[in-house]
Amino acid sequence: MSLSAAAPDLSQVPEPDRPREAALGVKLGMLALLAVLCLVPFLFVLTISFGHKIEGGGWSFGFETTQYKRFFLGATWPETFQDLYLQKLGYSLWFAAIGSLVAVMLAFPFTYYLTRLGKRGQTVWLVVLLSSLSLSEVFIVMGWDILLSARSGLPALLDGIGFTGLMKDLGWFQWFRDIGLASPRAFKFKTSGFATVLCMSYLVWPYAVILLYPALSRLDPALIEAARTMGARPRKVISTVVLPSVRLPLFGAALLLFVFLLGTYVTVSVFADPSQHTLAVSIYDSVRGSTLNAPFGAAQSVILLITAGLFLFAGQTLSKAGGK
Amino acid sequence: MRLSWTGRIFMTLSGLVLLLPILVVAASALNGGRTMLFPPQDPTLSRFTEFFVSEPIWRTALGNSVIIALGSSALGVLFAWPAAYFLWKKASGLSKVIAGMLALPFAVPPIVFGVGLGFMWAFSIGLGTLWAGILSHAALFAALPLVTISIGLQSIDRAHLDAAATMGATEAVTFRTIILPQTIPYTISGFFFAMVLSFNEFIVMFFVSSSSYATVTLQIFNSLRNGFTPTMAVAAITFIAVSVTAFSLVARFGDLPRLMGADQSRT
Numbered sequence: 001m002s003l004s005a006a007a008p009d010l011s012q013v014p015e016p017d018r019p020r021e022a023a024l025g026v027k028l029g030m031l032a033l034l035a036v037l038c039l040v041p042f043l044f045v046l047t048i049s050f051g052h053k054i055e056g057g058g059w060s061f062g063f064e065t066t067q068y069k070r071f072f073l074g075a076t077w078p079e080t081f082q083d084l085y086l087q088k089l090g091y092s093l094w095f096a097a098i099g100s101l102v103a104v105m106l107a108f109p110f111t112y113y114l115t116r117l118g119k120r121g122q123t124v125w126l127v128v129l130l131s132s133l134s135l136s137e138v139f140i141v142m143g144w145d146i147l148l149s150a151r152s153g154l155p156a157l158l159d160g161i162g163f164t165g166l167m168k169d170l171g172w173f174q175w176f177r178d179i180g181l182a183s184p185r186a187f188k189f190k191t192s193g194f195a196t197v198l199c200m201s202y203l204v205w206p207y208a209v210i211l212l213y214p215a216l217s218r219l220d221p222a223l224i225e226a227a228r229t230m231g232a233r234p235r236k237v238i239s240t241v242v243l244p245s246v247r248l249p250l251f252g253a254a255l256l257l258f259v260f261l262l263g264t265y266v267t268v269s270v271f272a273d274p275s276q277h278t279l280a281v282s283i284y285d286s287v288r289g290s291t292l293n294a295p296f297g298a299a300q301s302v303i304l305l306i307t308a309g310l311f312l313f314a315g316q317t318l319s320k321a322g323g324k
Numbered sequence: 325m326r327l328s329w330t331g332r333i334f335m336t337l338s339g340l341v342l343l344l345p346i347l348v349v350a351a352s353a354l355n356g357g358r359t360m361l362f363p364p365q366d367p368t369l370s371r372f373t374e375f376f377v378s379e380p381i382w383r384t385a386l387g388n389s390v391i392i393a394l395g396s397s398a399l400g401v402l403f404a405w406p407a408a409y410f411l412w413k414k415a416s417g418l419s420k421v422i423a424g425m426l427a428l429p430f431a432v433p434p435i436v437f438g439v440g441l442g443f444m445w446a447f448s449i450g451l452g453t454l455w456a457g458i459l460s461h462a463a464l465f466a467a468l469p470l471v472t473i474s475i476g477l478q479s480i481d482r483a484h485l486d487a488a489a490t491m492g493a494t495e496a497v498t499f500r501t502i503i504l505p506q507t508i509p510y511t512i513s514g515f516f517f518a519m520v521l522s523f524n525e526f527i528v529m530f531f532v533s534s535s536s537y538a539t540v541t542l543q544i545f546n547s548l549r550n551g552f553t554p555t556m557a558v559a560a561i562t563f564i565a566v567s568v569t570a571f572s573l574v575a576r577f578g579d580l581p582r583l584m585g586a587d588q589s590r591t
Contacts, residue, residue, distance in 0.1 A: 026406055027410060031418070031421065034403065034425040044444050045439055045443065048443055109334055122581050129342075130520075130567070130571045131564060132342055134567050135524060136526055137526060139560045139563065140345060142560065143346060206342070213584050259433065263435040265526075283435055294443075298439065304433055
């Protein structure tokens with residue numbers, strides 16, 4: 001674990017070969033250090049997922065597939081089949097897919113305009129974007145929690161400007177109740193899928209801009225000007241010149257953000273209805289929360305990891321095929 | 325280039341939505357009472373004194389956050405430098421493996437890495453210690469200095485290196501006189517990126533700290549269960565201030581559009 005592994009003893013290396021041998025030594029030292037820090041944690045997750053749970057929160061090493069059976073078939077299999085955890089995985093995929101798509105769709109026009117600004121303007125916007133991007137999920141959830149809260153947020157605002165009354169008078173209010181966005185008397189956004197997806201897209205929108213920025217800023221302005229001089233309307237230019245040339249970065253950004261959102265914990269635990277909680281929440285509960293079952297938490301982590309890996313792999317294959 | 329009206333309106337609207345939750349949190353810090361209301365009631369600045377001075381919980385948490393953020397980003401730069409340098413010198417198999425390993429924790433859902441680190445530190449003596457927290461964040465965020473330093477190394481003019489070589493400079497001298505000075509802005513940028521993200525990180529630190537210490541984000545999450553208090557909003561303001569300062573410094577001393585991958589030929 002110590003850093004001294006990265007600094008091999010030079011005195012033992014014969015004079016002529018010193019630089020090359022030293023470089024190899026440093027490389028091997030780094031490899032060992034990074035293997036411990038970056039790879040071993042995942043090996044622990046994999047090993048423990050096959051471990052045995054002991055009553056009372058402990059576990060021991062072993063090789064059993066109980067936890068995987070529980071995930072895919074339910075704890076009571078073979079008497080009855082339960083798809084509770086498959087549903088959780090489904091909600092993980094569903095929320096992450098919508099969240100990343102919305103973020104990328106809104107980030108695309110923004111990034112396009114951003115790259116048309118002067119260098120100074122771009123720098124200022126980038127500082128704002130990076131500050132927002134690095135802001136902890138905990139704060140963002142806190143902000144949206146206030147904005148969506150019944151007492152001082154959006155519901156109170158809608159009530160105040162008479163929108164709630166208008167909807168009731170028109171008889172449309174029942175529709176909002178049906179989709180779970182209103183209580184009998186007023187609008188209610190916590191907890192709802194709407195709030196979850198809203199907060200998720202907000203969370204990754206700055207990432208989406210940063211990811212699309214290189215591609216759009218390398219777009220040759222001569223191409224756009226040529227299309228404009230030939231009489232194409234701005235909308236036409238976007239759809240025939242800009243969009244096709246950034247098709248792959250758009251797809252790549254959506255995929256990366258999707259994988260990132262698969263692991264969101266705070267947003268889902270605060271904004272989603274308990275019946276719609278995702279795998280990340282369930283992992284948290286198993287490892288540190290209410291249910292305390294480390295092997296099951298590990299098994300769910302492995303499944304989440306494999307899911308993320310599969311999507312990244314499929315994405316890479318698709319974009320390679322599309323790039324040809 | 326002049327922006328069309330639609331462009332300006334769209335950018336302004338996006339910026340407003342981006343700032344909305346941040347502004348609301350910031351304004352809530354002024355609340356005189358214990359509850360988070362917006363607009364703030366009975367405005368006061370005493371929450372700032374509570375956060376920075378009078379409440380030991382928040383002061384300790386802030387101290388831990390600062391130690392972990394600075395320590396892990398410095399360590400992350402130390403990990404990233406040789407990796408980026410090897411990759412730039414000669415992209416051999418071993419160098420690629422090293423760089424790939426550094427990038428791995430950043431590329432997977434962080435909750436999985438956090439769970440794994442929690443297990444690993446529980447098996448050593450690291451669980452719940454600050455140094456394990458520092459090492460964990462260094463491994464998680466070393467990918468950022470790796471990227472910025474690689475961009476920096478690529479921007480070095482090969483002619484300078486050739487000139488140094490023809491004048492008989494050894495590798496060490498070239499490194500000290502050409503490579504290091506030209507990459508310092510990129511190194512510092514990488515350091516800031518890692519620092520700001522470490523400062524704000526939640527889920528990995530949650531599993532690694534194992535409730536034996538708290539950083540500010542952990543403390544906020546713990547307090548969430550008892551409802552919001554305006555003191556938490558002060559923490560948010562502090563964090564935004566740190567981020568904006570760090571990235572403004574990067575923009576001031578480095579080339580932010582280039583770091584983010586903009587094309588240099590057209591600015």
